[in-house]
Amino acid sequence: GDSVTQTEGQVTVSESKSLIINCTYSTTSIAYPNLFWYVRYPGEGLQLLLKVITAGQKGSSRGFEATYNKETTSFHLQKASVQESDSAVYYCALGDRYGGSGNKLIFGTGTLLSVKP
């Protein structure tokens, strides 16, 4: 089957410190994965943070970066200096580039990021 693993359920970081949220994926059916990070800020809907559809490429948005590593099947989210406003729940997700199975995404369990002032 297909799955996404986020090992950290909750992460607390002090403002201006660096962050890494781990994400690895496994697939038996998707030949060309698309990888996504979605974010849910308090009181808001789930929204796309960044996406990468080509192995070896890096995506970035709002100071966050993630590189699609096909060898290690990983897509870790990083930020050099977090802010209080980054406090949110972050979800890693896996999709199929050629839209197999109706473009549905497989999500990880989410990581709650709390940034301390």
Added chain:
Amino acid sequence: GGIITQTPKFLIGQEGQKLTLKCQQNFNHDTMYWYRQDSGKGLRLIYYSITENDLQKGDLSEGYDASREKKSSFSLTVTSAQKNEMAVFLCASSGTVGNTGQLYFGEGSKLTVL
């Protein structure tokens, strides 16, 4: 831009009750989805629909029915609410193949069963 509207935002039901959630999108997207979000379990797909009147089961379809009577709307029914159940249901939509598979989400409907 477009928007996905879910109603109601909060739904309180009794054990055994049939409960319906509604979702509308104005993106003109072909595919719509219902996901369930539980704390510590991420998002799990309940049903999706690739076009009007189409229904496809996800991993969590047991205990749910869905309906896609027109392109812009997708309903989800909890056929028999379970006591003490609490979850957030998220509706999403996406365009045709080739748009990199990005999903657009509504704000969610929170279910509480007494």
